[in-house]
Amino acid sequence: SGKSRPMRILQYVQNTAVQGDANSVISAVDSYCANVEWAMNVGDKKGEILDAVVLDVRPRWVLELGTYCGYSTMRIARLLPPGARLITLEMNHHYAQVAKQILGHAGLDSQVDLLVGASSALIPQLKKKFDMDKFDLVFIDHWKTSYLPDTKLLEECDLLASGTVLLADNVTCPGAPEYLHYVRNSPRYKSLYFPSQLEYLRVEDGMEKSVFLG
């Protein structure tokens, strides 16, 4: 049942996870996607790298590119210090609707602003819309060919400060070669690769952590 994979994930969460308990919602998504049907969540293995980066940065302002079902949105939001905000961008209305409900089930919607639209259109509006200046952390997990153009757009919109951390999923599988070349060769970034595995599979993947140097 459930017309789409995100809808089936939502139904499983609603039927099995404890309302208001973000960790039980995260575990429910992971067990569904590991045992019933694969989905492109960052997953539990790479999720631990994401958690460690969030705890290290202690960000006040976080941007996520590509919400999908809200799995990484939850992983980030549950670790934010009080008063911090996570803005997540999702161009697909159906996915955004599902993510909103999953975030609601986890009791995390107060820390999260989910905007429906294309990153290229939304990024230039963020400073004004949220009366903010720079992001402390950006999690990049949308279409892999959009990683580089959106990173350049963030630079152009003056949304990166010296010290801002970019964390990019899937730099090995499916891969983001142009993005990797840019952050690893630009003098404006200090980049580091975190080897891991593709979500729910024994396939190599990894995340790239790149610090903007200003």
Ligand SMILES: CCCNc1ncnc2c1ncn2[C@@H]1O[C@H](/C=C/CNC(=O)c2cc(-c3ccc(F)cc3)cc(O)c2O)[C@@H](O)[C@H]1O
């Ligand atoms: C204008 C386009 C760029 N701007 C955008 N602005 C806002 N939202 C955007 C978006 N692009 C894509 N999105 C959304 O992000 C999500 C897209 C994520 C793309 N992710 C992947 O393709 C992916 C794919 C795999 C994968 C790995 C191996 C394999 F065999 C098959 C798939 C694994 C992953 O972890 C992935 O993240 C969707 O919800 C989409 O609607």
Ligand SMILES: [Mg+2]
């Ligand atoms: Mg991904």
